[in-house]
Amino acid sequence: MKKLIIHIGYHKTGTTFLNRKFFPLHPEVCHLGKPYDSDSPIRDIVEQVTGIRKYNVLQCRALYDRHIKPIRHRKIVSISDGRIVNNIIDGDQKEIPERLLSMTNDVVIIMVIRRQYDYLKSLYVQKVGANNEKKSFNKWFDDNWTDGMQVKKQLDYFDKIQAYSSVLGKDNVGVFIYEQFLDNGKKFTKDLCNFIGLDCVDSKGELDNSERLNQRMTTLHRFITTHMLLRYIAIIIRKILSRKVKSLISNLIFNYFNRFDPKLSSDRLRLLHEHAKVVNNKLIGEMSLDLHRYHYDT
Template sequence: MTGEQQIIIHVGLHKTGTTFLQERVFPALPDVRFVHPLHYAQPSDGPIERFLLELMFRNAACIDVARHRERINAWLAQLHERTVLISSEAIVGWPIENHSNLSINAEYLARVFPTAKIWLVVRRQDRWVESAYAQLLKAGFSTSIERYLNYRDGRFDRYNVGLYNGPNVDARDLNWDAFDRHYRERFGPDAVLTSPFELFTQDSAAFLRRFYAFAGIDADRSVFPDTRERVNERWSPLTAGVAKLVNKVPMPVKRAIRDRLGSEWHPSAVLARTLPASLLAGRTRALTPALGAALLELHRANNEALGRRIGLDLSAYGY
Protein backbone atom coordinates (compact mmCIF):
# COMPACT_ATOMS: atom_id res chain seq x y z
CA MET A 1 0.00 0.00 0.00
CA THR A 2 1.30 3.47 -0.85
CA GLY A 3 -1.03 5.28 1.53
CA GLU A 4 -0.64 5.62 5.28
CA GLN A 5 -4.25 4.79 6.03
CA GLN A 6 -5.60 2.01 8.19
CA ILE A 7 -8.19 -0.01 6.28
CA ILE A 8 -11.23 -1.34 8.16
CA ILE A 9 -13.63 -3.59 6.23
CA HIS A 10 -17.10 -4.14 7.70
CA VAL A 11 -18.21 -7.31 5.90
CA GLY A 12 -21.73 -7.93 7.27
CA LEU A 13 -23.66 -10.21 7.99
CA HIS A 14 -26.91 -9.13 6.38
CA LYS A 15 -29.68 -8.42 8.90
CA THR A 16 -27.35 -7.27 11.67
CA GLY A 17 -28.04 -3.54 11.75
CA THR A 18 -25.83 -2.77 8.76
CA THR A 19 -28.15 -0.14 7.26
CA PHE A 20 -28.37 1.67 10.60
CA LEU A 21 -24.59 1.69 10.93
CA GLN A 22 -24.11 2.84 7.34
CA GLU A 23 -26.61 5.68 7.68
CA ARG A 24 -26.33 6.80 11.30
CA VAL A 25 -22.82 5.91 12.49
CA PHE A 26 -20.13 5.50 9.84
CA PRO A 27 -20.58 8.83 7.98
CA ALA A 28 -20.16 10.79 11.24
CA LEU A 29 -16.93 9.18 12.53
CA PRO A 30 -13.98 11.55 13.04
CA ASP A 31 -10.96 11.33 10.75
CA VAL A 32 -12.58 8.45 8.84
CA ARG A 33 -13.25 8.24 5.10
CA PHE A 34 -16.38 6.09 4.79
CA VAL A 35 -16.76 4.08 1.57
CA HIS A 36 -20.11 2.39 0.97
CA PRO A 37 -20.16 0.38 -2.28
CA LEU A 38 -23.67 -0.10 -3.61
CA HIS A 39 -25.03 -2.79 -5.91
CA TYR A 40 -25.08 -0.51 -8.95
CA ALA A 41 -22.62 1.92 -10.49
CA GLN A 42 -22.84 5.62 -9.63
CA PRO A 43 -21.10 8.63 -11.20
CA SER A 44 -19.47 9.39 -7.86
CA ASP A 45 -17.90 5.92 -7.52
CA GLY A 46 -14.22 5.89 -6.64
CA PRO A 47 -11.72 3.06 -7.26
CA ILE A 48 -12.78 1.07 -4.18
CA GLU A 49 -16.44 1.13 -5.19
CA ARG A 50 -15.54 0.07 -8.73
CA PHE A 51 -13.41 -2.80 -7.42
CA LEU A 52 -16.15 -4.03 -5.06
CA LEU A 53 -18.77 -3.78 -7.80
CA GLU A 54 -16.72 -6.11 -9.99
CA LEU A 55 -16.01 -8.43 -7.08
CA MET A 56 -19.72 -8.76 -6.34
CA PHE A 57 -20.98 -9.26 -9.88
CA ARG A 58 -18.20 -10.45 -12.18
CA ASN A 59 -16.51 -13.80 -12.56
CA ALA A 60 -13.53 -13.29 -10.26
CA ALA A 61 -11.16 -14.88 -12.78
CA CYS A 62 -11.81 -11.92 -15.10
CA ILE A 63 -10.97 -9.20 -12.56
CA ASP A 64 -7.69 -7.33 -13.09
CA VAL A 65 -6.64 -7.14 -9.43
CA ALA A 66 -3.29 -5.46 -10.12
CA ARG A 67 -4.98 -2.65 -12.04
CA HIS A 68 -7.53 -2.11 -9.27
CA ARG A 69 -4.78 -2.15 -6.64
CA GLU A 70 -2.77 0.48 -8.52
CA ARG A 71 -5.76 2.82 -8.83
CA ILE A 72 -6.81 2.32 -5.21
CA ASN A 73 -3.28 3.00 -3.94
CA ALA A 74 -3.09 6.22 -5.94
CA TRP A 75 -6.41 7.32 -4.46
CA LEU A 76 -5.33 6.43 -0.92
CA ALA A 77 -2.10 8.41 -1.31
CA GLN A 78 -4.02 11.68 -1.66
CA LEU A 79 -6.38 11.19 1.29
CA HIS A 80 -6.13 13.24 4.48
CA GLU A 81 -8.15 10.88 6.70
CA ARG A 82 -6.20 8.40 8.82
CA THR A 83 -8.74 5.57 8.50
CA VAL A 84 -10.70 4.23 5.53
CA LEU A 85 -13.83 2.32 6.53
CA ILE A 86 -15.38 0.14 3.82
CA SER A 87 -18.82 -1.31 4.58
CA SER A 88 -20.89 -3.71 2.52
CA GLU A 89 -22.84 -6.66 3.87
CA ALA A 90 -22.46 -8.29 0.43
CA ILE A 91 -18.76 -8.87 1.14
CA VAL A 92 -19.63 -11.81 3.40
CA GLY A 93 -21.54 -13.38 0.53
CA TRP A 94 -25.08 -13.44 -0.84
CA PRO A 95 -27.50 -15.22 1.55
CA ILE A 96 -29.64 -16.53 -1.30
CA GLU A 97 -26.49 -18.17 -2.69
CA ASN A 98 -25.49 -19.76 0.63
CA HIS A 99 -22.71 -17.16 1.16
CA SER A 100 -20.75 -19.16 -1.43
CA ASN A 101 -18.67 -16.15 -2.55
CA LEU A 102 -17.36 -15.37 0.97
CA SER A 103 -14.03 -17.09 0.38
CA ILE A 104 -13.22 -15.57 -3.01
CA ASN A 105 -14.25 -12.11 -1.76
CA ALA A 106 -11.88 -12.49 1.20
CA GLU A 107 -9.07 -13.67 -1.06
CA TYR A 108 -9.34 -10.73 -3.46
CA LEU A 109 -9.76 -8.18 -0.67
CA ALA A 110 -6.59 -9.52 0.96
CA ARG A 111 -4.71 -9.08 -2.31
CA VAL A 112 -5.68 -5.41 -2.45
CA PHE A 113 -5.72 -4.65 1.30
CA PRO A 114 -3.27 -7.12 2.88
CA THR A 115 -3.09 -5.29 6.24
CA ALA A 116 -6.82 -4.59 6.55
CA LYS A 117 -8.85 -5.26 9.68
CA ILE A 118 -12.17 -7.12 9.37
CA TRP A 119 -15.35 -6.45 11.35
CA LEU A 120 -17.92 -9.27 11.25
CA VAL A 121 -21.27 -8.97 13.03
CA VAL A 122 -23.16 -12.21 13.66
CA ARG A 123 -26.66 -13.00 14.88
CA ARG A 124 -28.26 -15.98 16.60
CA GLN A 125 -29.03 -18.42 13.81
CA ASP A 126 -32.77 -18.77 14.42
CA ARG A 127 -33.33 -15.00 14.55
CA TRP A 128 -31.07 -14.46 11.55
CA VAL A 129 -33.07 -16.98 9.52
CA GLU A 130 -36.38 -15.34 10.46
CA SER A 131 -35.10 -11.94 9.39
CA ALA A 132 -33.45 -13.18 6.19
CA TYR A 133 -36.59 -15.11 5.26
CA ALA A 134 -38.80 -12.06 5.86
CA GLN A 135 -36.46 -10.04 3.63
CA LEU A 136 -36.94 -12.59 0.84
CA LEU A 137 -40.67 -12.09 1.01
CA LYS A 138 -40.16 -8.33 1.00
CA ALA A 139 -38.03 -8.73 -2.13
CA GLY A 140 -40.84 -10.50 -3.96
CA PHE A 141 -40.07 -14.21 -3.50
CA SER A 142 -42.54 -16.79 -2.26
CA THR A 143 -41.34 -19.95 -0.51
CA SER A 144 -41.85 -21.74 2.79
CA ILE A 145 -39.30 -21.40 5.54
CA GLU A 146 -38.81 -25.18 5.50
CA ARG A 147 -37.93 -25.08 1.81
CA TYR A 148 -35.69 -22.07 2.42
CA LEU A 149 -33.79 -24.12 5.04
CA ASN A 150 -33.96 -27.38 3.03
CA TYR A 151 -35.58 -28.99 6.07
CA ARG A 152 -37.13 -32.34 5.19
CA ASP A 153 -38.12 -35.41 7.20
CA GLY A 154 -36.72 -33.97 10.41
CA ARG A 155 -33.28 -33.03 9.12
CA PHE A 156 -31.48 -30.21 7.31
CA ASP A 157 -30.41 -31.08 3.77
CA ARG A 158 -27.80 -29.53 1.49
CA TYR A 159 -28.07 -26.28 -0.45
CA ASN A 160 -29.93 -26.62 -3.75
CA VAL A 161 -28.08 -24.87 -6.56
CA GLY A 162 -30.10 -23.20 -9.30
CA LEU A 163 -32.79 -20.58 -9.72
CA TYR A 164 -35.59 -23.10 -10.11
CA ASN A 165 -35.05 -24.32 -6.56
CA GLY A 166 -35.80 -20.83 -5.27
CA PRO A 167 -33.73 -18.95 -2.68
CA ASN A 168 -32.37 -21.36 -0.06
CA VAL A 169 -29.46 -22.02 2.27
CA ASP A 170 -27.65 -24.99 3.72
CA ALA A 171 -28.52 -24.57 7.40
CA ARG A 172 -25.31 -26.40 8.31
CA ASP A 173 -23.35 -23.56 6.71
CA LEU A 174 -24.83 -20.87 8.97
CA ASN A 175 -21.70 -21.54 10.98
CA TRP A 176 -20.42 -18.15 12.12
CA ASP A 177 -17.45 -19.84 13.79
CA ALA A 178 -16.26 -20.99 10.37
CA PHE A 179 -16.74 -17.47 8.98
CA ASP A 180 -14.67 -15.99 11.81
CA ARG A 181 -11.92 -18.60 11.44
CA HIS A 182 -11.71 -18.02 7.69
CA TYR A 183 -11.17 -14.28 8.08
CA ARG A 184 -8.54 -14.81 10.80
CA GLU A 185 -6.68 -17.32 8.66
CA ARG A 186 -6.66 -14.88 5.73
CA PHE A 187 -6.01 -11.54 7.49
CA GLY A 188 -4.40 -12.62 10.77
CA PRO A 189 -5.66 -13.80 14.18
CA ASP A 190 -5.67 -10.30 15.66
CA ALA A 191 -7.06 -8.52 12.59
CA VAL A 192 -10.68 -9.63 13.08
CA LEU A 193 -13.40 -8.39 15.41
CA THR A 194 -16.55 -10.51 15.56
CA SER A 195 -19.46 -8.98 17.45
CA PRO A 196 -22.92 -10.35 18.26
CA PHE A 197 -25.80 -8.28 16.95
CA GLU A 198 -27.60 -9.00 20.23
CA LEU A 199 -25.06 -6.82 22.05
CA PHE A 200 -26.04 -3.98 19.72
CA THR A 201 -29.73 -4.39 20.56
CA GLN A 202 -29.08 -4.65 24.32
CA ASP A 203 -26.27 -2.13 24.80
CA SER A 204 -25.45 -0.25 21.61
CA ALA A 205 -22.87 1.95 23.36
CA ALA A 206 -20.86 -1.09 24.49
CA PHE A 207 -21.18 -2.59 21.01
CA LEU A 208 -19.82 0.56 19.37
CA ARG A 209 -17.06 1.08 21.95
CA ARG A 210 -15.74 -2.41 21.19
CA PHE A 211 -15.61 -1.49 17.51
CA TYR A 212 -14.04 1.93 18.11
CA ALA A 213 -11.31 0.37 20.26
CA PHE A 214 -10.60 -2.26 17.60
CA ALA A 215 -10.50 0.33 14.81
CA GLY A 216 -8.47 2.88 16.78
CA ILE A 217 -11.25 5.45 16.45
CA ASP A 218 -11.58 8.13 19.15
CA ALA A 219 -14.72 7.08 21.03
CA ASP A 220 -14.95 10.44 22.83
CA ARG A 221 -15.39 12.18 19.48
CA SER A 222 -17.59 9.50 17.91
CA VAL A 223 -21.32 9.01 17.69
CA PHE A 224 -23.63 6.94 19.88
CA PRO A 225 -27.01 7.37 18.15
CA ASP A 226 -30.43 6.59 19.55
CA THR A 227 -31.04 3.01 18.43
CA ARG A 228 -34.77 3.19 19.13
CA GLU A 229 -35.09 4.58 15.61
CA ARG A 230 -35.56 1.69 13.20
CA VAL A 231 -33.95 1.58 9.74
CA ASN A 232 -34.90 -0.97 7.06
CA GLU A 233 -37.26 -2.66 9.50
CA ARG A 234 -38.66 -5.99 8.40
CA TRP A 235 -42.34 -6.72 7.93
CA SER A 236 -44.33 -8.26 10.75
CA PRO A 237 -45.39 -11.94 10.61
CA LEU A 238 -48.84 -10.83 9.39
CA THR A 239 -47.59 -8.64 6.54
CA ALA A 240 -44.94 -11.25 5.66
CA GLY A 241 -47.69 -13.89 5.44
CA VAL A 242 -49.65 -11.68 3.05
CA ALA A 243 -46.50 -11.25 0.98
CA LYS A 244 -46.01 -15.01 0.78
CA LEU A 245 -49.42 -15.30 -0.89
CA VAL A 246 -49.17 -12.21 -3.10
CA ASN A 247 -45.69 -13.13 -4.28
CA LYS A 248 -46.98 -16.30 -5.94
CA VAL A 249 -47.80 -14.07 -8.90
CA PRO A 250 -45.26 -14.81 -11.69
CA MET A 251 -42.10 -12.70 -11.39
CA PRO A 252 -42.47 -10.87 -14.77
CA VAL A 253 -45.93 -9.67 -13.70
CA LYS A 254 -44.68 -8.62 -10.27
CA ARG A 255 -41.76 -6.72 -11.76
CA ALA A 256 -44.00 -4.92 -14.26
CA ILE A 257 -46.38 -3.84 -11.49
CA ARG A 258 -43.52 -2.78 -9.21
CA ASP A 259 -41.85 -0.79 -12.00
CA ARG A 260 -45.14 0.95 -12.76
CA LEU A 261 -46.39 1.63 -9.22
CA GLY A 262 -43.32 1.32 -7.02
CA SER A 263 -42.56 -1.16 -4.24
CA GLU A 264 -44.36 1.00 -1.66
CA TRP A 265 -47.69 -0.17 -3.16
CA HIS A 266 -47.06 -3.84 -2.49
CA PRO A 267 -50.11 -4.98 -0.43
CA SER A 268 -47.89 -5.88 2.51
CA ALA A 269 -46.18 -2.50 2.40
CA VAL A 270 -49.59 -0.82 2.43
CA LEU A 271 -50.64 -2.92 5.45
CA ALA A 272 -47.40 -2.07 7.26
CA ARG A 273 -48.08 1.66 6.75
CA THR A 274 -51.77 1.72 7.55
CA LEU A 275 -52.62 -0.90 10.18
CA PRO A 276 -52.04 -0.15 13.89
CA ALA A 277 -48.97 -1.78 15.38
CA SER A 278 -51.18 -3.71 17.79
CA LEU A 279 -52.75 -5.58 14.86
CA LEU A 280 -49.42 -6.35 13.24
CA ALA A 281 -47.64 -7.72 16.30
CA GLY A 282 -48.07 -10.97 18.17
CA ARG A 283 -48.86 -13.18 15.20
CA THR A 284 -47.41 -16.64 14.63
CA ARG A 285 -43.73 -16.52 13.75
CA ALA A 286 -42.56 -18.06 10.47
CA LEU A 287 -39.98 -20.21 12.26
CA THR A 288 -41.68 -22.66 14.63
CA PRO A 289 -40.11 -23.14 18.09
CA ALA A 290 -39.21 -26.74 17.20
CA LEU A 291 -37.47 -25.75 13.96
CA GLY A 292 -35.68 -22.89 15.70
CA ALA A 293 -34.47 -25.22 18.45
CA ALA A 294 -33.22 -27.73 15.86
CA LEU A 295 -31.29 -24.97 14.10
CA LEU A 296 -29.65 -23.80 17.33
CA GLU A 297 -28.80 -27.35 18.34
CA LEU A 298 -27.15 -27.83 14.96
CA HIS A 299 -24.77 -24.97 15.81
CA ARG A 300 -24.41 -25.36 19.57
CA ALA A 301 -20.75 -26.51 19.43
CA ASN A 302 -19.88 -23.95 16.73
CA ASN A 303 -21.33 -21.09 18.77
CA GLU A 304 -19.49 -22.23 21.89
CA ALA A 305 -16.20 -22.32 19.96
CA LEU A 306 -16.83 -18.87 18.52
CA GLY A 307 -17.65 -17.46 21.95
CA ARG A 308 -14.39 -18.78 23.38
CA ARG A 309 -12.37 -17.27 20.54
CA ILE A 310 -13.92 -13.79 20.75
CA GLY A 311 -14.07 -13.76 24.55
CA LEU A 312 -17.84 -13.53 24.93
CA ASP A 313 -20.32 -15.99 26.42
CA LEU A 314 -22.74 -16.20 23.52
CA SER A 315 -25.10 -18.36 25.56
CA ALA A 316 -25.97 -15.16 27.44
CA TYR A 317 -27.63 -14.04 24.21
CA GLY A 318 -29.45 -17.34 23.66
CA TYR A 319 -26.94 -18.95 21.27
Protein backbone atom coordinates in the same frame (compact mmCIF):
# COMPACT_ATOMS: atom_id res chain seq x y z
CA MET B 1 -1.12 5.42 6.73
CA LYS B 2 -4.58 5.10 8.28
CA LYS B 3 -6.51 1.82 8.47
CA LEU B 4 -8.74 0.30 5.82
CA ILE B 5 -11.82 -1.07 7.62
CA ILE B 6 -14.05 -3.52 5.77
CA HIS B 7 -17.33 -4.51 7.39
CA ILE B 8 -18.30 -7.76 5.69
CA GLY B 9 -21.67 -8.56 7.34
CA TYR B 10 -23.69 -10.44 8.33
CA HIS B 11 -26.95 -9.19 6.84
CA LYS B 12 -29.58 -8.09 9.37
CA THR B 13 -27.07 -7.37 12.14
CA GLY B 14 -27.26 -3.59 12.42
CA THR B 15 -25.76 -3.13 8.96
CA THR B 16 -28.09 -0.27 8.03
CA PHE B 17 -27.10 1.61 11.20
CA LEU B 18 -23.39 1.14 10.46
CA ASN B 19 -23.78 2.15 6.81
CA ARG B 20 -25.90 5.25 7.41
CA LYS B 21 -25.40 6.42 10.98
CA PHE B 22 -21.99 5.29 12.18
CA PHE B 23 -19.29 5.19 9.51
CA PRO B 24 -20.51 8.15 7.37
CA LEU B 25 -21.02 10.44 10.39
CA HIS B 26 -17.77 9.78 12.26
CA PRO B 27 -15.35 12.69 11.72
CA GLU B 28 -12.28 10.42 11.55
CA VAL B 29 -13.74 8.14 8.87
CA CYS B 30 -14.18 8.44 5.12
CA HIS B 31 -16.96 5.99 4.26
CA LEU B 32 -16.90 4.75 0.65
CA GLY B 33 -20.01 2.55 0.66
CA LYS B 34 -22.49 1.03 0.95
CA PRO B 35 -24.47 2.75 -0.33
CA TYR B 36 -22.56 3.07 -3.61
CA ASP B 37 -23.03 5.36 -6.57
CA SER B 38 -24.10 3.46 -9.68
CA ASP B 39 -20.64 3.81 -11.27
CA SER B 40 -18.67 3.47 -8.02
CA PRO B 41 -15.14 2.06 -8.40
CA ILE B 42 -15.46 0.77 -4.82
CA ARG B 43 -18.44 -1.33 -5.86
CA ASP B 44 -16.37 -2.62 -8.77
CA ILE B 45 -13.59 -3.68 -6.38
CA VAL B 46 -15.97 -5.43 -3.97
CA GLU B 47 -17.83 -7.27 -6.72
CA GLN B 48 -14.59 -8.44 -8.33
CA VAL B 49 -13.13 -9.57 -5.01
CA THR B 50 -16.31 -11.50 -4.13
CA GLY B 51 -16.66 -13.11 -7.56
CA ILE B 52 -19.83 -11.29 -8.57
CA ARG B 53 -17.83 -9.82 -11.47
CA LYS B 54 -14.82 -11.35 -13.21
CA TYR B 55 -11.77 -10.89 -10.98
CA ASN B 56 -8.72 -9.04 -12.29
CA VAL B 57 -6.05 -8.61 -9.63
CA LEU B 58 -4.18 -5.88 -11.51
CA GLN B 59 -7.35 -3.88 -12.11
CA CYS B 60 -8.33 -4.16 -8.43
CA ARG B 61 -4.89 -2.94 -7.35
CA ALA B 62 -5.11 -0.03 -9.77
CA LEU B 63 -8.57 0.94 -8.50
CA TYR B 64 -7.33 0.70 -4.91
CA ASP B 65 -4.27 2.85 -5.65
CA ARG B 66 -6.42 5.48 -7.36
CA HIS B 67 -9.52 5.64 -5.17
CA ILE B 68 -8.64 4.33 -1.69
CA LYS B 69 -4.92 4.65 -0.96
CA PRO B 70 -4.70 8.48 -1.24
CA ILE B 71 -7.53 8.92 1.30
CA ARG B 72 -5.75 6.72 3.83
CA HIS B 73 -3.00 9.30 4.23
CA ARG B 74 -5.47 11.54 6.06
CA LYS B 75 -8.43 9.42 7.22
CA ILE B 76 -9.49 5.91 8.15
CA VAL B 77 -11.38 4.42 5.20
CA SER B 78 -14.45 2.24 5.71
CA ILE B 79 -16.26 -0.04 3.27
CA SER B 80 -19.36 -1.93 4.37
CA ASP B 81 -21.00 -4.61 2.24
CA GLY B 82 -22.92 -7.52 3.75
CA ARG B 83 -22.56 -9.56 0.58
CA ILE B 84 -18.88 -10.20 1.28
CA VAL B 85 -19.33 -12.59 4.20
CA ASN B 86 -21.56 -15.06 2.36
CA ASN B 87 -19.58 -15.30 -0.86
CA ILE B 88 -17.17 -18.21 -1.28
CA ILE B 89 -14.90 -18.58 -4.32
CA ASP B 90 -14.67 -22.17 -5.63
CA GLY B 91 -15.42 -23.56 -2.17
CA ASP B 92 -12.39 -21.82 -0.64
CA GLN B 93 -13.21 -19.61 2.37
CA LYS B 94 -9.73 -18.03 2.24
CA GLU B 95 -9.89 -16.78 -1.34
CA ILE B 96 -11.71 -13.50 -0.59
CA PRO B 97 -9.40 -12.41 2.26
CA GLU B 98 -6.44 -13.35 0.07
CA ARG B 99 -7.80 -11.14 -2.71
CA LEU B 100 -8.19 -8.28 -0.23
CA LEU B 101 -4.63 -8.83 0.96
CA SER B 102 -3.37 -8.64 -2.62
CA MET B 103 -4.43 -4.95 -2.71
CA THR B 104 -2.93 -3.89 0.62
CA ASN B 105 -1.23 -5.75 3.45
CA ASP B 106 -3.14 -4.06 6.28
CA VAL B 107 -6.86 -4.79 6.01
CA VAL B 108 -9.03 -4.79 9.14
CA ILE B 109 -12.25 -6.84 9.07
CA ILE B 110 -15.42 -6.26 11.10
CA MET B 111 -17.98 -9.04 11.38
CA VAL B 112 -21.24 -8.93 13.36
CA ILE B 113 -22.92 -12.22 14.23
CA ARG B 114 -26.45 -13.00 15.41
CA ARG B 115 -28.30 -15.92 17.02
CA GLN B 116 -28.60 -18.40 14.20
CA TYR B 117 -32.36 -18.94 14.30
CA ASP B 118 -33.07 -15.20 14.40
CA TYR B 119 -30.65 -14.62 11.54
CA LEU B 120 -32.28 -17.37 9.49
CA LYS B 121 -35.75 -15.93 10.05
CA SER B 122 -34.58 -12.46 9.00
CA LEU B 123 -32.96 -13.89 5.89
CA TYR B 124 -36.21 -15.62 4.93
CA VAL B 125 -38.30 -12.51 5.62
CA GLN B 126 -35.93 -10.52 3.40
CA LYS B 127 -36.40 -13.04 0.59
CA VAL B 128 -40.17 -12.77 0.95
CA GLY B 129 -40.10 -8.97 0.86
CA ALA B 130 -37.35 -8.33 -1.69
CA ASN B 131 -37.63 -11.40 -3.94
CA ASN B 132 -41.32 -12.27 -3.55
CA GLU B 133 -40.48 -15.68 -2.09
CA LYS B 134 -43.70 -17.70 -1.99
CA LYS B 135 -42.41 -20.90 -0.39
CA SER B 136 -43.23 -21.58 3.24
CA PHE B 137 -40.42 -21.16 5.76
CA ASN B 138 -40.13 -24.95 6.10
CA LYS B 139 -39.94 -25.53 2.34
CA TRP B 140 -37.46 -22.68 1.88
CA PHE B 141 -35.32 -24.17 4.68
CA ASP B 142 -35.35 -27.61 3.04
CA ASP B 143 -34.31 -26.16 -0.32
CA ASN B 144 -31.52 -23.97 1.09
CA TRP B 145 -30.08 -25.73 4.14
CA THR B 146 -27.31 -27.56 2.27
CA ASP B 147 -28.33 -26.73 -1.32
CA GLY B 148 -29.37 -23.42 -2.90
CA MET B 149 -28.16 -20.63 -0.62
CA GLN B 150 -26.36 -23.19 1.59
CA VAL B 151 -27.46 -21.46 4.78
CA LYS B 152 -25.81 -24.16 6.90
CA LYS B 153 -22.44 -22.82 5.73
CA GLN B 154 -23.58 -19.24 6.23
CA LEU B 155 -24.40 -20.02 9.87
CA ASP B 156 -20.98 -21.52 10.57
CA TYR B 157 -19.55 -18.29 11.89
CA PHE B 158 -16.47 -19.96 13.34
CA ASP B 159 -15.15 -21.33 10.04
CA LYS B 160 -15.65 -17.94 8.41
CA ILE B 161 -13.81 -16.12 11.20
CA GLN B 162 -10.98 -18.65 11.10
CA ALA B 163 -10.54 -18.23 7.35
CA TYR B 164 -10.19 -14.45 7.61
CA SER B 165 -8.00 -14.64 10.72
CA SER B 166 -5.59 -17.14 9.16
CA VAL B 167 -5.01 -14.85 6.17
CA LEU B 168 -5.19 -11.36 7.70
CA GLY B 169 -4.13 -12.09 11.27
CA LYS B 170 -6.25 -12.63 14.36
CA ASP B 171 -5.81 -9.05 15.59
CA ASN B 172 -7.21 -7.72 12.31
CA VAL B 173 -10.57 -9.49 12.58
CA GLY B 174 -13.09 -8.00 15.00
CA VAL B 175 -16.18 -10.06 15.87
CA PHE B 176 -19.16 -8.29 17.45
CA ILE B 177 -22.52 -9.52 18.70
CA TYR B 178 -25.75 -8.10 17.30
CA GLU B 179 -27.69 -8.82 20.47
CA GLN B 180 -25.31 -6.52 22.35
CA PHE B 181 -26.20 -3.80 19.84
CA LEU B 182 -29.87 -4.29 20.73
CA ASP B 183 -29.24 -4.57 24.47
CA ASN B 184 -26.63 -1.84 24.92
CA GLY B 185 -26.00 0.11 21.76
CA LYS B 186 -23.64 2.60 23.40
CA LYS B 187 -21.32 -0.17 24.61
CA PHE B 188 -21.47 -1.86 21.21
CA THR B 189 -20.42 1.40 19.58
CA LYS B 190 -17.70 2.01 22.17
CA ASP B 191 -16.25 -1.49 21.66
CA LEU B 192 -16.33 -0.94 17.90
CA CYS B 193 -14.54 2.39 18.21
CA ASN B 194 -11.91 0.89 20.52
CA PHE B 195 -11.24 -1.94 18.08
CA ILE B 196 -10.87 0.40 15.11
CA GLY B 197 -8.95 3.03 17.07
CA LEU B 198 -11.52 5.82 16.86
CA ASP B 199 -12.53 8.44 19.38
CA CYS B 200 -15.93 7.46 20.74
CA VAL B 201 -18.41 10.06 19.52
CA ASP B 202 -21.88 10.46 21.00
CA SER B 203 -24.14 8.29 18.84
CA LYS B 204 -27.09 8.22 21.22
CA GLY B 205 -29.51 9.94 18.84
CA GLU B 206 -28.55 7.65 15.99
CA LEU B 207 -28.83 4.57 18.23
CA ASP B 208 -32.26 5.62 19.49
CA ASN B 209 -33.49 5.94 15.91
CA SER B 210 -31.74 2.89 14.47
CA GLU B 211 -34.71 0.56 14.95
CA ARG B 212 -36.67 2.55 12.39
CA LEU B 213 -33.99 2.34 9.72
CA ASN B 214 -34.92 -1.15 8.59
CA GLN B 215 -38.36 -2.10 9.85
CA ARG B 216 -39.40 -5.71 9.44
CA MET B 217 -42.29 -7.12 7.48
CA THR B 218 -45.77 -7.28 9.01
CA THR B 219 -48.45 -9.93 8.50
CA LEU B 220 -50.13 -7.52 6.05
CA HIS B 221 -46.98 -7.32 3.91
CA ARG B 222 -46.75 -11.11 3.84
CA PHE B 223 -50.42 -11.42 2.84
CA ILE B 224 -49.93 -8.95 -0.02
CA THR B 225 -46.83 -10.74 -1.35
CA THR B 226 -48.75 -14.00 -1.69
CA HIS B 227 -51.52 -12.44 -3.82
CA MET B 228 -50.39 -11.15 -7.20
CA LEU B 229 -53.25 -8.68 -7.72
CA LEU B 230 -52.77 -7.10 -4.28
CA ARG B 231 -49.03 -6.87 -4.87
CA TYR B 232 -49.61 -5.13 -8.20
CA ILE B 233 -52.04 -2.66 -6.60
CA ALA B 234 -49.53 -1.94 -3.82
CA ILE B 235 -46.82 -1.18 -6.39
CA ILE B 236 -49.11 1.26 -8.23
CA ILE B 237 -50.08 2.99 -4.98
CA ARG B 238 -46.43 3.42 -3.96
CA LYS B 239 -45.71 5.08 -7.31
CA ILE B 240 -48.49 7.67 -7.16
CA LEU B 241 -48.45 8.69 -3.49
CA SER B 242 -46.23 11.41 -2.09
CA ARG B 243 -43.41 10.53 0.28
CA LYS B 244 -45.25 12.14 3.18
CA VAL B 245 -48.42 10.10 2.60
CA LYS B 246 -46.42 6.88 2.13
CA SER B 247 -44.62 7.53 5.41
CA LEU B 248 -47.94 8.08 7.19
CA ILE B 249 -49.42 4.86 5.78
CA SER B 250 -46.25 2.94 6.64
CA ASN B 251 -46.39 4.09 10.26
CA LEU B 252 -50.05 3.08 10.51
CA ILE B 253 -49.29 -0.38 9.12
CA PHE B 254 -46.42 -1.00 11.55
CA ASN B 255 -48.56 0.24 14.45
CA TYR B 256 -51.65 -1.85 13.72
CA PHE B 257 -50.38 -5.10 12.21
CA ASN B 258 -48.28 -7.75 13.92
CA ARG B 259 -44.77 -8.46 12.78
CA PHE B 260 -44.47 -11.39 10.36
CA ASP B 261 -42.62 -13.97 12.46
CA PRO B 262 -42.18 -17.29 10.61
CA LYS B 263 -41.56 -20.52 12.55
CA LEU B 264 -39.72 -23.71 11.65
CA SER B 265 -41.15 -27.12 12.46
CA SER B 266 -39.68 -28.87 15.52
CA ASP B 267 -37.58 -31.36 13.51
CA ARG B 268 -36.03 -28.62 11.39
CA LEU B 269 -35.50 -26.44 14.43
CA ARG B 270 -33.69 -29.32 16.16
CA LEU B 271 -31.39 -29.69 13.13
CA LEU B 272 -30.61 -25.97 13.24
CA HIS B 273 -30.01 -25.95 17.01
CA GLU B 274 -27.60 -28.90 16.86
CA HIS B 275 -25.55 -27.18 14.18
CA ALA B 276 -25.59 -23.89 16.09
CA LYS B 277 -24.40 -25.55 19.31
CA VAL B 278 -21.27 -26.90 17.64
CA VAL B 279 -20.44 -23.52 16.11
CA ASN B 280 -21.19 -21.48 19.23
CA ASN B 281 -19.21 -23.71 21.58
CA LYS B 282 -16.17 -23.18 19.34
CA LEU B 283 -16.73 -19.42 19.44
CA ILE B 284 -16.94 -19.51 23.24
CA GLY B 285 -14.05 -21.91 23.79
CA GLU B 286 -11.56 -20.52 21.29
CA MET B 287 -12.58 -16.85 21.02
CA SER B 288 -14.08 -16.22 24.48
CA LEU B 289 -17.20 -14.61 23.02
CA ASP B 290 -19.85 -13.99 25.68
CA LEU B 291 -22.64 -15.85 23.89
CA HIS B 292 -24.24 -17.23 27.06
CA ARG B 293 -25.30 -13.72 28.04
CA TYR B 294 -27.31 -13.42 24.83
CA HIS B 295 -28.85 -16.92 24.94
CA TYR B 296 -27.08 -18.49 21.97
CA ASP B 297 -27.52 -22.25 21.59
CA THR B 298 -24.76 -24.03 23.54
